[in-house]
Amino acid sequence: MELKCDALMLRATDYKDNDKILTLFAAGKGKLTAVCRGVRKAAAKLKFAAQPFCFAEYVLAGRAGRYTVISASLHDGFYPLREDIGKFYAASAVLEVCNLLLPEGMESDGLLLSAVRTLEGICDGDESATLIAFLLSALEAAGYTLRTDGCLRCGKPLSGRGFFSFDLGGFFCADCPQEGCEPAGEATFRTLRAAKRGEPLPSGDGKKRALRLLREYFARKTGCRADSLSEYIRLI
Template sequence: MALIKVQGVVLKSMDLNDNDKIITLYTDKLGKVKAVAHGAKKQSSKLMASTQPFCFGEFLLYKGKSLYTLKESSINESFQELLLDFDKIIYGSYFIELIDGISEDENKNVSLLALLLKTLYILKDTDTNLDLLKLTFNFKAISLSGYMPNVKTCVRCKKDLDCGYFSIIQGGMICSKCFTPERDIYGINKETLTFLRILKNIKLEDLRDINYNKKTLLYVETIMDNYLNYYIGAEFKSQMLIKKLKKK
């Protein structure tokens, strides 16, 4: 029985039966995997704490016919402070749901794991605007997963732009000459395009230093939510909860 030691974050934890769980991990060596955690539902189990969503730790796994089995684990960071803040737990849930949604099983992407961890630490330790953090996380996650929209040039004629239209179907900006009416297309002025380009390139730790217009942020957030839904093919539960939060 070959054992493999990985570092990873628990994306999801589901009951298998009265005693056992199936967890979804995003790991450094294997990418996204599912593992059975025998006895993890028991109060006395050493696996109970480390199999909660958000938990970052080390996991000792072995592969069965269809699933991995978790043999041992240790916690590096539980992120349990998020549970004390309703808004943060909703946004944190969004981050792990997005990683789950855009990742294929056993497709390793160490940069995506690093992005998730950095985002969760910023969420836990700072008062960064949650919508700005979510929007920047979206840009970086889809870029690392191969879905990055073109916000530099027209996707049709390759002309440099300072305004135009954003097409979800075409995957980026379209100039006024190439524009044709279609569904899911948004007008983009110079200020909005500048903001899109900032989000694409900014470091997460620098978010609190940027100036932004709240209306522009909400407009771009709507575009990116629809962009993600189009390419992933689903809307996350946490995404719907965030929309409800905004209506309060």
């Protein structure tokens, strides 16, 4: 049976002498694995289809969930990501988060569209701001909404020092301390609130702090570590 689908290449691992096993995030299908044969040979025509960030129409042959790539036609390879190490790791974090959040075979076209738009945004603009907005929406789609309107108890915006509850996914101001919360400041709060509202992010170190908080929140909710995200945070 043949399957034709738009898909984003999330991950490739070497297989046998010349093949790769691809993890594809496919429209209408979700995450699936497919063998790409002969793709490690120097002159392989489908080399591009086994590269991270490749967004293409893949034609797959398969039965019982085992697929082989027959052909692919490129929509976008996001080449600027290969020329800037910061953009590269920010974009790698997008692929990694999709891979970790999605169970095999569960379709999530909203997340796919968001991931592709995020890769475009990382190519063209501020990768930190784009990545923060993506992480917030991906976490929300997975049922781990992070609440950024104000203190979870009194509703006031954070000013100065405050707290974050990893259990509840939100902030508490300094006047409303809660058990089991961890310190979190105004810069983190204001950055996440602006990202969620689609506003320009405040300058300063808020972006790095917000990314650290998102990394920890992601790890606690999913039990998975996003290594590319850590690498990106180390770089900025």
